[in-house]
Amino acid sequence: xxxxxxxxxxxxxxxxxxxxxxxxxxxxxxxxxxxxxxxxxxxxxxxxxxxxxxxxxxxxxxxxxxxxxxxxxxxxxxxxxxxxxxxxxxxxxxxxxxxxxxxxxxxxxxxxxxxxxxxxxxxxxxxxxxxxxxxxxxxxxxxxxxxxxxxxxxxxxxxxxxxxxxxxxxxxxxxxxxxxxxxxxxxxxxxxxxxxxxxxxxxxxxxxxxxxxxxxxxxx
Numbered sequence: 001x002x003x004x005x006x007x008x009x010x011x012x013x014x015x016x017x018x019x020x021x022x023x024x025x026x027x028x029x030x031x032x033x034x035x036x037x038x039x040x041x042x043x044x045x046x047x048x049x050x051x052x053x054x055x056x057x058x059x060x061x062x063x064x065x066x067x068x069x070x071x072x073x074x075x076x077x078x079x080x081x082x083x084x085x086x087x088x089x090x091x092x093x094x095x096x097x098x099x100x101x102x103x104x105x106x107x108x109x110x111x112x113x114x115x116x117x118x119x120x121x122x123x124x125x126x127x128x129x130x131x132x133x134x135x136x137x138x139x140x141x142x143x144x145x146x147x148x149x150x151x152x153x154x155x156x157x158x159x160x161x162x163x164x165x166x167x168x169x170x171x172x173x174x175x176x177x178x179x180x181x182x183x184x185x186x187x188x189x190x191x192x193x194x195x196x197x198x199x200x201x202x203x204x205x206x207x208x209x210x211x212x213x214x215x216x217x218x219x220x
Contacts, residue, residue, distance in 0.1 A: 037074035037082060041193055041217025044068065045090040047123070047208045064123070066092020069212040080135035086147070089126040090211055123155040123167065123207055125199075127175055144180050147198065151175035153207030169206035175198050183219060191219045 045068040067090070073169065074084035131147030154170040179197030187194050196214045 023059040035076050037076065037084070039072040039074065039084070039193065039217060039219040040070070041072070041195065041215040042067065042069040043217075045092060045211050045213045048172060049091055049213035064092045064094040066090060066123075068215060070213075070215060072218070074133065074219075080140065082135070083116070083135055084131045084145075084147075086129045086131060087127075087148075088129065088213070089124065090120065090213060091124040093122045114206065121156050123153075125151050125153050125175075125201060125207065125211060127151040129175060129177060131177075139185070141183055141185075142180070143183060144177075144178075145208040146178045148174065148176045151201050153201055153204055155207060157206050163165070171204070171206060173204055174202045177200065189220055193217045193219050 039040045045066045047064055047066065048103050068088060070086055070088040072081045072084050072086045076082050127150050129147045129149035131145050133145045136142040136144060151173045151174060152170070154168075156166045156168050177199035179195060181195030182192060183191040183193050194216055196212065198212050199211050199212065
């Protein structure tokens, strides 16, 4: 009989080994502290309408609804802390109606009702953002997120307050955002994501100064 067979032949030892095996099976397997976490998401984007080319505010509505798309890769660096790099794009459009008319360019409120032009303006922001995610509960379902990066603001804008025409613009700016989300487990590693953020385009002149993407997606 081998030494191992003699060792386990004792009933007490067999019980101890069985209890140890059960204890090992009962210990939850935690994900590695450092693991790559890909994510894909998209949804709606609510933003401030941009100023006209001369800096005056748009006439009519001050907000516009568009869409957003995001590809991300994260890495868990500690318990409840994830670093995530986002590549994102936001796009929306607005109708700029210039209600100025008459030979003297009088304002509609004073009796002039001529509409000189109706411009369909597009606005977009794309960029890269490095974020820190803080999980707020032991299972990592609720989390807060914040980050900063580079924004590429682009689109079309009215050339003057009278809506005589449009011009394209493109400017690189710093961006910063804060938000919160929910990551619901739907598989061994797969999670369904719902995330809302407020994003500031710092120093924007032609494009929107802020937008608020609301995204749904999957994290693996």
